[in-house]
């Protein structure tokens with residue numbers, strides 16, 4: 001791993017980028033990339049070379065909508081056991097968060113995987129709903145679990161999403177002039193390189209799939225800069241040590257057996273066509289939205305406003321940096337988060353706060 005943190009090589013790549021004399025705005029869509037970029041100060045280094053990098057809609061907790069959170073809160077208050085990742089507990093729904101529901105006596109359990117959630121259902125016999133979030137990275141585990149016929153008292157609230165449709169939505173809105181996208185290595189390990197190709201063609205946009213070490217990110221920036229210099233717009237794979245052109249066929253098969261794409265809102269986005277993974281009808285008994293439709297009532301599909309003053313919608317579209325939100329650091333902190341970008345460890349506000357709370361950078 002340490003070969004990917006080699007300072008001498010890093011300086012060499014940065015000198016190459018500096019020699020190109022570029023003026024670029026790039027986006028990435030991954031909390032792990034953001035962590036690497038901020039932790040190692042790559043954004044500061046690169047800004048001096050004319051490269052600005054923004055995080056887009058790449059944090060699964062952050063893009064999950066208030067409506068979906070509210071559905072989980074409603075089910076918790078109606079006596080279901082909610083199993084979810086720790087980050088989800090403090091994201092506000094319309095009538096409070098899951099942690100609020102827990103403090104009122106609801107059963108809300110933190111799990112580390114869907115396997116833990118299934119074991120919880122088996123052990124307790126309780127009606128257990130797993131809040132399934134994440135992109136193509138985590139969806140295969142959900143699909144494989146459901147194909148394995150978990151117990152009847154188990155279901156999922158599927159908040160899983162396909163990443164490429166959100167990229168297309170972002171580009172079609174045209175709010176931010178982007179010169180390239182650094183694509184996430186883990187999602188790409190599953191979907192391969194092809195789903196990005198049409199975006200490069202349609203929007204004349206260089207894209208580079210990158211790993212998560214500092215040198216991976218620097219190389220991705222260099223490769224995008226090289227494309228822009230030669231007026232090319234293609235998909236390149238910096239993370240070839242893991243990502244194959246065809247992706248992970250077994251995982252893709254499992255996903256397509258279990259899920260079908262439906263139009264869906266993302267936090268900060270209008271409805272994104274074909275972007276949410278809905279369970280196919282054969283798996284309806286595991287679909288919490290279908291199974292508890294009556295109890296969820298009007299919550300399904302309801303529109304809720306974002307927390308007052310929260311800039312997460314603009315952060316997620318790459319329009320502002322966390323520090324440009326007036327609430328950052330004062331009214332909103334990891335201890336008292338207002339929006340999901342401050343709650344999640346993958347959220348750009350949380351990452352900025354953790355690494356450089358008091359810095360003036």
Ligand code: SF4
Nearest residue numbers: 312325332339342349
């Ligand atoms: S600082 Fe808080 S309120 Fe502002 S965008 Fe970030 S999470 Fe939302």
